[in-house]
Amino acid sequence: MADVHTKEIRSYNMSQIRSKNTKPELVVRKYLFAKGLRFRLHRKDLPGKPDIVLPKYKTVIFVHGCFWHAHKCKKFKMPTSKRDYWIPKLEKNVSRDRENIRQLRLNWKVIVIWECKLKKDRINKSLSDLYKKIIT
Ligand SMILES: [Zn+2]
Numbered sequence: 713m714a715d716v717h718t719k720e721i722r723s724y725n726m727s728q729i730r731s732k733n734t735k736p737e738l739v740v741r742k743y744l745f746a747k748g749l750r751f752r753l754h755r756k757d758l759p760g761k762p763d764i765v766l767p768k769y770k771t772v773i774f775v776h777g778c779f780w781h782a783h784k785c786k787k788f789k790m791p792t793s794k795r796d797y798w799i800p801k802l803e804k805n806v807s808r809d810r811e812n813i814r815q816l817r818l819n820w821k822v823i824v825i826w827e828c829k830l831k832k833d834r835i836n837k838s839l840s841d842l843y844k845k846i847i848t
Pocket residue numbers: 778783784785786787788826827828829
């Protein structure tokens with residue numbers, strides 16, 4: 713494929729490829745496991761393949777990267793170049809997320825945890841809030 717990305721974005725991609733087992737996801741999994749929760753990962757039979765599935769609590773969790781899921785936060789900035797490429801792509805991600813969550817909510821408690829909430833200064837609170845949400 714032709715190189716449609718600027719150098720900047722390409723190196724960003726290299727580090728943040730949207731995929732399974734991202735660092736924020738691992739942090740969340742490790743915490744929940746330490747709390748004694750047991751879960752399954754990336755269940756393909758569920759809309760959007762949720763990152764973490766806790767059958768006992770009828771709960772699914774998505775750990776979302778702020779860039780790929782266009783979080784309205786400081787961490788997200790629409791790229792200034794190749795906008796014809798990025799804007800529809802990210803909009804598609806957002807509408808797909810919304811649809812997946814809508815479907816999942818029919819049967820599951822759905823929790824989205826954003827990458828920016830896992831920064832050093834707020835990770836402890838975010839994780840304990842997450843735990844409370846799961847078990848209540
Ligand atoms: Zn964010």
